[in-house]
Amino acid sequence: MAKIKGRLEIDKERCKGCAVCLTACPFSILELGREVNSKGYNYPRVVDLERCTGCASCATVCPDSCITVYRTKQL
Amino acid sequence: MSDIRLMKGNEAVAHAAVRCGCDGYFGYPITPQSEVLETLMELRPWESTGMVVLQAESEIGAINMIYGAACTGKMVMTSSSSPGISLMGEGFSYIAGAELPCVVVNVARGGPGLGTIQPGQSDYFLATKAGGHGDFNMIVLAPNSVQEMYNFVFDAFELAFKYRNPVMILSDGVIGQMMERVELSEPLPRRTDGQIVEQMRSWAVTGKPVGAQRNIVTSVQLDPIVQENVNHRLQAKYKVIREKEVRYEAIGCEDADHILVAYGCSARISHKAMELARDAGHKVGLFRPVTLFPFPYEQLDSVCKRAKGFLSVELSAGQMIEDVRLAVGCRARVEHFGRMGGVIHSPNEVWQALQEKLLNR
């Protein structure tokens, strides 16, 4: 069965740590890390990449357009 | 072949708009200038030149339509009368701040408040000093005949685009409502959209060509240093305007001991008063500022160098008189005469006032 795997690139510097992406993720695989960017915001990281399907819900709701989403179909 | 007609000053403005290649007029009815909009609606220029004419919901609506259309590099104008002009003040400030060209005709009436629908010249301060908030100036032309109402629309657009600045034609209810012979010039074609892009793309909002820099028309600068620089640039422009665009008419001023200073309808009335004075053996001249901003300060002083008395004749409590005083300083006596509230002074009243305030003192 084909499995779809996603990958995210997060523009940490553009991020303001609003956490809206966390709640948008259907699998709850994002969390705010402890590190901060140069503005002092905690930015999100993927805690369980295996479960990411590249659905782009996080990127779609991101108010600051910080997330780029890629997808690979694995046979 | 000349096209000579008999018409009102307000009608002449409408004909001038169509014939000067104006792209759009947005206005709102108010006495005594409603014939501008009415005549345009009758002329139906959208069927001939493609000029847009729209009756707005208010003067505020009209001036903001002007602001928007002016942003696109088009030739646009509006007209109103004193209370409506007050409402447009915010728009004037934005238009000046964003450095946009447009023409505004004020067929002034007496005030303050709703005032009277009869003629007045008490918008001098508004037009020349305080059209709205912030440091800005409009160029102000003051016609005194129906022919000038017509001609000044052409002149105003030329100045508006030369300096990217609002230009006000400050008329009054007399000049707007009276009928006179006027010679209409050959119609000029409107600029094409292609010509506008070619000539105005450096600043105008015409749709950003793909891959090119976008244009933004704005008057907001949150960085105070940037805003100060904008102000410096505007002041530099006004300085050039003061140096290059002064216009006036001087009649019998060189040898005159006393000068009547008047613009618009008061200049016509004062011309007759000057003749009455000359008939009585007094050397009296008439100095008519044609541009109220820039005011002909130096010219008034130098052309009337022999004069020892100046009477500023205005349908107001005395507004232009402040500029007359600035022009001649303390070297001569400066007095004011003017009826108010829509009452129009007669040549005889001006002649009487000249005797009482200057000649007999």
Next chain:
Amino acid sequence: MAEELVYKKPRLLTDKDFHFCPGCSHGTIHKVIAEVIDQMGMENSSIGITPVGCSVLAYNYIDIDWVQAAHGRACAVATGIKRLNPSKLVFTYQGDGDLAAIGTGETIHAANRGDNIVVIYVNNAVYGMTGGQMAPTTLLGMKTVTTPNGRDAKLHGYPFKVGEMISQLEGVCYFTRQSVHTAAGVRRARKALRRAFELSMEGRGLSFVEFVGTCSSGWKMSAVEANKWLDENMLPFYPLSAE
């Protein structure tokens, strides 16, 4: 298998960081506008009008030609632009303070004339830029800095459903109410905005696209809490349009 790009920052969004607070709906709505203009290939024929309010600087973020309007006057400015440039896509972007308070007159008359413009109206029930004062749209009982005990109808009147009122006018061809606080909402909003832009270019009249948005700073809560509050309080009073 090759990796494919699913989503990235829209091409027409500039690299300038938004000045908006974390989680602000304006950023998401800006993104939707940039996407739809690009999809429709209208980069070179769009002219936007920004209001006075938080979104005054929208022109810094979306790479098209822009005009900044006086407070509340965007619809009149848009009318002037569109009447003289009918081939352009002309839209305003206005908050509820700008559109529903000081600009009510200009908005209603542009709508009633059926001017072929698109009005993008962001309703977050509060004045954001000036610091969270009551807007015409503030819900009853809602606390703002000028209604510290909650909006009281006797004192302040009722929350203003501008969209419903505008939709009654003959000149309006399309009214829709959207939100961007969920991914599904963003997808619906994209479609709605595209439809509004298309209707405008077909000359069908004024399109009014309302976004119910959040203002976490004005509402004094986190962005995530604001999204939840929007669901529970704003949407029952300002219901979203059916698809």
